[in-house]
Amino acid sequence: MAVSDWKKSVVYQIYPKSFNDTTGNGQGDINGVIEKLPYLQKLGVDYVWLTPIYESPMNDNGYDISDYYAINPDFGTKEDVEKLLTEAHKLGIKVMLDIVINHTSTSHHWFVESRKSKDNPYRDYYIWKEGTKDEPPTNWESKFGGNAWEYDEQTESYYLRLFDVSQADLNWENDQLKEEIYEMINYWIDFGVDGFRFDVINLISKGAFEDSEEIGKEFYTDGPKVHEYLHELNRKTFGNKDIMTVGEMSSTTIENCIKYTNPERQELNSVFNFHHLKVDYKNGEKWSDMKFDFIELKRILMDWQVNIAKGNGWNAIFWCNHDQPRVVTRFGNDETEANRVKSAKMLAISLHMLQGTPYIYQGEEIGMTDPKFTSIDQYRDIETLNAYRSLRNQGLDEETIMKVIGQKSRDNSRTPVQWTDEENAGFTTGTPWIGIPDNYREINVEAAIKDKNSIFYTYQQLIDIRHKHDIITYGDVEPLYMDHPDLFIYKRKLDNEEWLIVANYTNDKVEIPEDIDMEGELIVANNDLNGNMLEPFDAFVVNLKSI
Numbered sequence: 145m146a147v148s149d150w151k152k153s154v155v156y157q158i159y160p161k162s163f164n165d166t167t168g169n170g171q172g173d174i175n176g177v178i179e180k181l182p183y184l185q186k187l188g189v190d191y192v193w194l195t196p197i198y199e200s201p202m203n204d205n206g207y208d209i210s211d212y213y214a215i216n217p218d219f220g221t222k223e224d225v226e227k228l229l230t231e232a233h234k235l236g237i238k239v240m241l242d243i244v245i246n247h248t249s250t251s252h253h254w255f256v257e258s259r260k261s262k263d264n265p266y267r268d269y270y271i272w273k274e275g276t277k278d279e280p281p282t283n284w285e286s287k288f289g290g291n292a293w294e295y296d297e298q299t300e301s302y303y304l305r306l307f308d309v310s311q312a313d314l315n316w317e318n319d320q321l322k323e324e325i326y327e328m329i330n331y332w333i334d335f336g337v338d339g340f341r342f343d344v345i346n347l348i349s350k351g352a353f354e355d356s357e358e359i360g361k362e363f364y365t366d367g368p369k370v371h372e373y374l375h376e377l378n379r380k381t382f383g384n385k386d387i388m389t390v391g392e393m394s395s396t397t398i399e400n401c402i403k404y405t406n407p408e409r410q411e412l413n414s415v416f417n418f419h420h421l422k423v424d425y426k427n428g429e430k431w432s433d434m435k436f437d438f439i440e441l442k443r444i445l446m447d448w449q450v451n452i453a454k455g456n457g458w459n460a461i462f463w464c465n466h467d468q469p470r471v472v473t474r475f476g477n478d479e480t481e482a483n484r485v486k487s488a489k490m491l492a493i494s495l496h497m498l499q500g501t502p503y504i505y506q507g508e509e510i511g512m513t514d515p516k517f518t519s520i521d522q523y524r525d526i527e528t529l530n531a532y533r534s535l536r537n538q539g540l541d542e543e544t545i546m547k548v549i550g551q552k553s554r555d556n557s558r559t560p561v562q563w564t565d566e567e568n569a570g571f572t573t574g575t576p577w578i579g580i581p582d583n584y585r586e587i588n589v590e591a592a593i594k595d596k597n598s599i600f601y602t603y604q605q606l607i608d609i610r611h612k613h614d615i616i617t618y619g620d621v622e623p624l625y626m627d628h629p630d631l632f633i634y635k636r637k638l639d640n641e642e643w644l645i646v647a648n649y650t651n652d653k654v655e656i657p658e659d660i661d662m663e664g665e666l667i668v669a670n671n672d673l674n675g676n677m678l679e680p681f682d683a684f685v686v687n688l689k690s691i
C-alpha cells in the first residue's frame with residue numbers, strides 16, 4: 145500500500161546488478177525488477193530506489209556515468225524503464241532513481257572533450273590544476289585510496305577525483321555545467337520518476353584547494369557553497385513537484401543535515417548519514433578488525449534522532465545499503481539459524497520504530513548474511529580491491545587482510561538476492577557475476593514467504609505499523625538507559641500515546657531494568673515475553689498508553 149505522505153513511506157533499495165536476471169547473462173536487469181514488483185507490493189513498500197542504471201563503463205558498478213540520458217544495455221532499455229514506471233505505479237509503488245552529479249566517468253563526452261586542451265569549451269566542467277608530475281596540488285586522498293589528483297600528460301595538468309581514477313569530479317562553479325545538470329534532472333522528472341537519491345551530494349562544493357591536516361578523514365564534506373548549490377538545484381528542478389529527494393551525505397554533520405532537510409530552506413527532503421555505520425572502524429579506519437561499539441551506536445542514533453527533530457530536519461534510517469556489510473552479520477548474529485532469525489527481527493524492530501524514512505536494502509527483509517568469501521579472487525568491488533593492495537603494501541599477512549576485507553567489503557551486500565533454493569538461488573540461469581553463499585538453500589524468498597514466522601513477515605508488519613500509526617512518524621523520541629551495555633531502550637510519545645521499544649542486542653539473557661513499566665498493548669515482538677527477563681536478541685514494542 146502506498147501512502148501519499150512521503151514521511152510515512154518506506155523505501156526498498158535495489159542494486160539492479162544483483163537483484164534478478166531475466167536474460168541469463170549473470171547480471172540483474174530492469175525486467176528482473178518488474179518481475180518482482182508483486183513481491184515488493186506484498187512486503188508493503190512505497191518506493192523502490194534503483195542504484196544507477198545509466199550508460200557506464202561499470203568500473204564502480206554504475207556510479208561512473210558516461211551518459212545520463214542512456215540506459216546501460218546490460219540493464220535494459222529506456223522502454224524497460226517506462227514499463228517499470230507503469231507497472232510499479234499500477235501496484236502503488238513509486239520509483240526513485242540515483243543521480244550522481246559530484247562526478248562523471250572519464251568516458252563521459254564532457255570529460256573526453258575537457259582533457260583535450262586547456263581552452264576546450266568543456267575544460268571548466270571539471271577541476272583541473274596545472275602542475276608537475278608526482279607533485280599533486282594538495283595532499284587530499286581518494287576514498288578509494290591514493291592521491292585524489294590524477295596527472296594527465298595531454299595538458300600537463302591534474303584533475304580531481306575523490307573516488308576512482310575513472311570518476312572525475314565536476315566543477316559546480318561552472319554555470320553552464322549546472323544548467324546541463326538541471327536539464328538532465330528535469331528530463332527524468334518529465335519521464336515520470338517519483339524521486340531521486342543524490343550520490344555524495346555534500347561533496348559538490350570543494351572549497352579551497354589546500355592541504356588538509358587530517359588526510360582523508362574529514363573527506364572534504366559540506367563545502368562553503370553546498371547549501372547555495374542545493375537550494376538552486378531545488379528551485380530549478382524538483383522543488384515544487386511531488387518528488388521525494390534524499391541526499392547521501394558521507395561524513396557530514398548534524399548541523400548541516402538540519403540545513404539540508406529543514407523544509408524552509410528548500411534543499412532536500414531527507415539525508416543519509418553514516419556515523420552509526422562507523423562504530424566498528426578502529427580510530428575511524430574502515431579497513432580495521434573491530435567489534436562494533438554498541439554504546440556508541442545507540443548514542444549516535446539517538447543524538448541524530450533528537451537533534452534532527454529539534455531542527456525540523458528529516459533522516460533516512462537504515463542498516464544496510466550496497467556499500468555496507470549485511471547488518472545481521474555485522475550487528476546481529478548469524479552463527480546459528482535461530483540467532484540469525486531472531487537478531488534480524490530485533491534489528492528491524494529497533495530501527496523501524498525510529499523517526500525518519502526507513503530504507504530496506506534488497507535481501508535484508510529475509511536476513512541475508514555476508515557471503516564469508518575466503519579468497520580475494522571472489523571480490524569484485526574496486527574499493528575492496530584497492531584496499532587489498534594497500535593492506536598488502538602495509539605488510540599485513542593474508543589472513544589478517546582477508547578477515548578485515550571479509551568484515552568491511554562492499555561486496556558483502558552485493559551478492560545476488562536469494563530467491564529460491566534452486567541453482568544460483570533462482571537469480572540467474574547463467575553464471576552469476578559474483579558468488580552466492582551456500583546458505584541460499586535455507587535463506588531465500590520462497591522459503592520466507594512460506595514461513596509465517598520468517599523475518600519477511602516482521603518487516604511487513606513494521607511497514608504496516610508505520611503506515612497506520614502517526615506516533616512513529618511524528619512522535620517525540622526519548623532515549624532511555626543509554627549506558628546499558630546490552631539493551632537499546634527508547635520511547636516514542638505523541639499526544640497521550642506512549643510507546644516503549646526494548647531490544648536485547650546480545651546472545652545472553654538480560655533482565656529488564658525494574659523501573660521500566662511494560663504494561664500495555666503489545667504492538668510487535670520477536671518472542672513471547674517472559675516476565676522481566678529477556679531472552680537473547682528479544683525485542684518488543686508496547687503501547688503503554690493510548691487515548
Ligand code: TEU
Nearest residue numbers: 204207244287307343344394430467527
Ligand atoms: O558512496 C559514497 C562513499 O563514500 C562510499 O564510498 C561509501 O560511503 C564507502 O564505500 C563506505 O566505506 C557513494 C556510492 O554509494 C558508492 O557506491 C560509490 O562508489 C561512491 O559514492 C562514488 O560514486
